[in-house]
Amino acid sequence: MARFNMSKKKKIDVTAMGELLIDFTQNGISPAGNPLLEANPGGAPCNVLAMLNNLGKKCSFIGKVGKDAFGDMLEDTLKGVGIDTTGLKRDEKVHTTLAFVHTAPDGDRSFSFYRNPGADMNLDETEIDKSLIENCRIFHFGSLSLTDEPCRSATVKALEIAKASGCLISFDPNLRESLWSSLSLAKEQIAWGLGKCDFLKISDNELEFMTGEKDFDEGVKILKDKYPGIKLLCVTAGGEGSYAYYGDLKVFEQGVKVKNVIETTGAGDTFCGCVLNYILENGIDDLTEEDLHKMLKTANSAAGVIIQRKGALKVMPKKNEIATI
Numbered sequence: 001m002a003r004f005n006m007s008k009k010k011k012i013d014v015t016a017m018g019e020l021l022i023d024f025t026q027n028g029i030s031p032a033g034n035p036l037l038e039a040n041p042g043g044a045p046c047n048v049l050a051m052l053n054n055l056g057k058k059c060s061f062i063g064k065v066g067k068d069a070f071g072d073m074l075e076d077t078l079k080g081v082g083i084d085t086t087g088l089k090r091d092e093k094v095h096t097t098l099a100f101v102h103t104a105p106d107g108d109r110s111f112s113f114y115r116n117p118g119a120d121m122n123l124d125e126t127e128i129d130k131s132l133i134e135n136c137r138i139f140h141f142g143s144l145s146l147t148d149e150p151c152r153s154a155t156v157k158a159l160e161i162a163k164a165s166g167c168l169i170s171f172d173p174n175l176r177e178s179l180w181s182s183l184s185l186a187k188e189q190i191a192w193g194l195g196k197c198d199f200l201k202i203s204d205n206e207l208e209f210m211t212g213e214k215d216f217d218e219g220v221k222i223l224k225d226k227y228p229g230i231k232l233l234c235v236t237a238g239g240e241g242s243y244a245y246y247g248d249l250k251v252f253e254q255g256v257k258v259k260n261v262i263e264t265t266g267a268g269d270t271f272c273g274c275v276l277n278y279i280l281e282n283g284i285d286d287l288t289e290e291d292l293h294k295m296l297k298t299a300n301s302a303a304g305v306i307i308q309r310k311g312a313l314k315v316m317p318k319k320n321e322i323a324t325i
Contacts, residue, residue, distance in 0.1 A: 004198070005166025006137040006283070012084070013057040013280055014170075015136035016045035017158050018145045019120040020063045020078075020088070021097040022070050023265060025310055039070070040265075040311030041077040042099065043120075044142050044174045047266045050316045051273025051302065053082045055325075057280060060132045062087035062158065064123040064151075066096035071119065077314060087129045091119040103263045113179055117148070124150045125157040133161045138276055140170040146189040147179050159196050168284060171197035172272055173206045194227045199279065201272045204237045220245050231284050234275055234296075236268055242300055244292040251289060253296035256304030266312025267303040274299035274322070298324045 023042035026035045049059040061083050065071035067090040074096065078085050097118030102110045115121065123145070133139055139162035145155045162169055171193045180186040190210060194200065200223070204216070213219035216235050224230060224245070233245040241255040278295040287295075301323040302316075309315045319325055 004168050004284070006168055006280075008137075010135050010137050011058070012060050012132065012136040014049060014052055014138045014140055014276060015060045015062060015087070015132045016049050016140040017062040017087075017155065018045035018142050019043040019097060019118075020046050020061065020065055020074050021099055021115075021118070021120065022074070023099050023101050023311065025101045025263065025265070026103065027310060037100070038310065039073070041074050041313040042265070042311070043313070044144070044172060044269050045140060046078065046083065047269035047312045047316070048140060048172075048273045048276065049083050050081050050313045051270050052277055054316050054318050055273070055277045056319070057277060058084075060084035060087060060136065062123075062128060062132060064089040064091055064119045064127070066091050066094055066119040068095050070096040070098070081314065081316075084132075087132045089123060089127050091122050094119045094122050097121075101263070101265055111176060111178070113176070115179060120145070121148045121151050123154045125154040128154060128158055128161070130161050133158060133167065134165045136165075136167055137280060138170055139167040140172070140272075140276065141193070142172045142174040143186070143190050143193060144174060144176065144179060146193065147181075152189070163196070168199065168279065169197045170199045170201070170272070170276055172201045172268065173203075173210070174268070175203075175206045175209060194223065195229070197227075198229060198231050198284065199275070200230050200233045201268065201275065202233070202235055203268060204235060207235055216243060217250070232279070232287070234271075234299075236271055238264070242271065242296050244296055246287055246292060249289055249292060251292040251296060253293060253300055255300050258304050258307060261307050262310055264307050266306050266316070269312060270302045270306045270316060271299040273316070274302045294324055298322060
C-alpha cells in the first residue's frame with residue numbers, strides 16, 4: 001500500500017517544480033504585414049498551480065528564471081495569481097527561457113524554444129527549499145526539468161524529499177521532443193518519472209511514444225504492468241475526451257464541444273489541475289466509477305474553457321466557469 005501523508009494539516013496543497021517561461025503567441029498582424037507577438041507567462045507546472053489556485057488551493061513553485069525583465073514579469077505574475085514564490089530562484093547569467101508558439105488553424109500548436117541554455121535548466125539541488133516539499137500534500141513535476149543538468153539532479157533530489165515526506169507524487173511527461181538531445185534520453189528520463197509517480201497524466205501521443213501502442217488499453221496495460229506504483233492514470237485525447245484507469249476500472253468522458261478553438265496551449269495543464277483538485281478533496285483510495293466520471297467531466301469542462309483563450313497561466317478558468325463543480 002502507498003504511504004501517503006496528505007494530512008490537511010500540511011500548509012501547502014501542491015508544490016510543483018519545473019519550467020517557468022514566456023510563451024510568445026501571435027495576436028494579430030501589424031500594418032506592415034508582420035505577426036504581432038504577445039508575451040504570455042507560461043510553463044506547464046505553473047499552469048497547473050494557477051488552475052489549482054483558482055479552485056481555492058494553496059500552491060508553491062520551485063524553479064528558476066533569469067534576472068531580467070522577463071524574469072521580473074514572471075515573478076510578478078505568480079504573485080499576482082496567488083502562487084507562492086519562495087522557491088523561485090533568479091539566475092544572474094542565464095536568461096529566462098522563451099517559447100514561440102505556432103498555432104495551426106484547428107488550434108493545435110507546436111513550439112520553438114530559446115533554451116540553450118535557459119535559466120530553468122540551471123536550478124541546482126542546493127537551491128531547493130526542502131520545507132516547500134516537506135509541507136505539501138502533493139508534489140507535481142514534468143519531464144522538462146529532466147532534460148539537462150543541473151536541473152535533472154535537482155529533480156531527483158526533490159523526489160527523494162517528496163517520497164520521504166509522504167507526498168503523493170504527480171507526473172505529467174509533457175513531451176517536447178526538440179528540447180532533448182536524443183529521443184532515447186527522453187524515453188529513459190520519462191521512464192524514471194513513471195517509476196516515481198502515484199498519479200500520471202499522459203497524452204495520447206506520449207502514451208504511444210512510451211509504449212509503441214496506439215491502442216490506449218494496450219498502452220496503459222504496458223505502463224501499469226511496468227510501473228505498478230501508479231494508482232491513477234489519466235489519458236487525454238484532445239477534443240475526443242479523456243480516460244481514467246484506476247484498478248480494474250476504465251472510464252471515458254467525451255470532450256466538450258467548442259465552436260471557436262483559439263489555441264490548445266494549457267489544456268492538458270488545466271485538466272491536470274482539476275484532477276489534482278479532485279484528489280485533494282476526495283483522496284486517491286477507494287474511488288468509484290461515479291467518482292471517476294465526475295472527475296473527468298470537471299477536468300474536460302475546464303479544458304474546454306481554456307482553449308477558447310490565448311495563453312494559459314493568467315487566464316485559467318474560475319470555479320464558476322467549470323461544469324460539475
